[in-house]
Amino acid sequence: MKNTTILAVQIALVFSLAACSKKPEETPAGAPAAAADAAPSLADLQNPQAVNKAVAATLPKGDPATPLSAYRKIDSGHQVMFMxxxxxxxxxPYxxxxxxxxxxxxxxxDSFKQRDILKALQPRIDGEIxxxxxxxxxxxxxxDSRLLQRYDFEKKAFxxxxFSDDRYTFFNDNSQYTLATTNAADFAAFKVSDEAKAREIEGYLSAYKPxxxxxxxxxxxxxPSNRRIKLQVMKVRLLDARGTVLAEM
Incomplete structure (x- = not known):
């Protein structure tokens, strides 16, 4: 399934390249050069990151207006398995x-006991799925006390x-099924322009407080190639041990 999707995206890139390419003499005078730069190139087909980005663009997207109360907590590998x-x-596969x-x-x-247990479990498994x-x-x-890097004064950010798309998360109770992101680069750092708030967060980091x-x-x-769920990050919040929100994006 994954290979088929990637192949389809590669074909789309080729056709997009053919459709967007123009001879130099056909480019209108004064047309911005950036338009040509934005067109996909044949080199993209050999770039795994470019292909993965193109594949991610074809996936369904979440609604940013969804309230945080509608999100359910994932803290078990069994939940990831059912998802x-x-x-x-x-x-x-019951x-x-x-x-x-x-x-x-x-x-x-005992094969008879296994059959009886499985029969009783099937409705619960179906319900969880x-x-x-x-x-x-x-x-x-x-x-963790090491979630963030130290404050970047130039970027005014932590x-x-x-936190990247090439990393994955698993839970110890069922590590066969994992979570990964498709847009972590958009949430790479907490922007904290307020100096008082930045000092507060830096204080936690310097004291190694979680x-x-x-x-x-x-x-x-x-x-299906690695039993992994692809997640689109919608929002990230940083909190202290008492649950007070320190930063969000």
Whole structure:
């Protein structure tokens, strides 16, 4: 599925290149040179980042107007697993899911007991998958004393550590299914122009006190090649240990 999508995007890039290309003499006088620079090139087909960006552009997008109260918290790999099957539209492998989801099913070697447990679990699994399909707005909570880099006085911002599309998140209870982002570059740093607020955040960092970061996102797609959910980041908030919002974007 993923290869088909990438191939389709590559074909689209080629046709876009053919449609947008003009001979120099056909370019109207005074036309901005940036227009030509914006057209995709054949080199983009060999650039994984360009292809991934083009693929991400074809994915469904979340609604920025969605209230934060509508986002559900993701704090378990089982939730990621159910979301994966909700978005992949593949038949749920009940036996495989049960081995991960149920200690009782995993521990017994009695095939009759396994069948009985699986029969009882199937409605619950179906319900979890259906709920995940209707709950694509999610929030992931992180807490650490090293979430941010030190204050950049020129940019007046705190860059976020390890926040990029080539990284992924997993949960210890079920690490087979993971989360990754498609637009982390748009949320690379907290802009903090207010000096008093910047001093407060820097104080937490210099004292190695833990901060919390809430990442609000929309689940766009499931990647079957690595059992990964692709998330579009919608909003990121930085909070102290008491839950006070220190910065957001």
């Amino acid at each position: 994966y099957y909700a978005l992949s539209n593949m038949p749920a 036996d495989e899911i049960a081995k991960t989801y149920s200690d009782e099913y995993r521990r017994t070697s 259906a709920g995940a399909k209707n709950g694509r707005y999610v929030v992931v909570d992180q807490q 860059a976020i550590n390890d 901060l919390r970061m809430e990442t609000y996102a929309y689940a766009q797609d499931a990647d």
